Amino acid sequence: MQLYTLDFEVRDYECDLQGIVNNAVYQNYYEHARHKLLKQRGLDFARLHLENIDPVVYRIEIDFKRPLKSGDQFSIESYIEREGNLKFLFFQCIKKNDAIINKAKVTVVFTSQGKPIAAPQNILEALGL
Numbered sequence: 001m002q003l004y005t006l007d008f009e010v011r012d013y014e015c016d017l018q019g020i021v022n023n024a025v026y027q028n029y030y031e032h033a034r035h036k037l038l039k040q041r042g043l044d045f046a047r048l049h050l051e052n053i054d055p056v057v058y059r060i061e062i063d064f065k066r067p068l069k070s071g072d073q074f075s076i077e078s079y080i081e082r083e084g085n086l087k088f089l090f091f092q093c094i095k096k097n098d099a100i101i102n103k104a105k106v107t108v109v110f111t112s113q114g115k116p117i118a119a120p121q122n123i124l125e126a127l128g129l
Helices: 024-039 044-052 121-125
Strands: 004-009 054-065 073-083 089-097 097-112 115-117
Touching: 004 024, 024 044, 024 054, 024 073, 024 089, 024 097, 044 054, 073 121
Parallel strands: none
Antiparallel strands: 004 073, 054 097, 073 089, 089 097, 097 115
């Protein structure tokens, strides 16, 4: 397991009337971290798309523990596991000062022309799977 960590800061406009980060915004945080993880491993979404390969989210589960507020500094830890021939699980966790804010399990499948495919060998190697 290779752990990837990315630092963030909450922006004012990401908060709702209660002064906390809106629950939908966490999905944006997690997606950005997944994209950066893939890019760090040599996989670029735009290039993959030009090759008719698109990783798409199949399922997202988020367990909310604590809220974040405007200006909070936090990090996202991510790692990937393979499940069967088609599914890849991204386990992600948002932390602030080592306290868990929430955890996500994101299932991703690779598609070509809208149909699920087994990930090509070069992608498996880049992901370390």
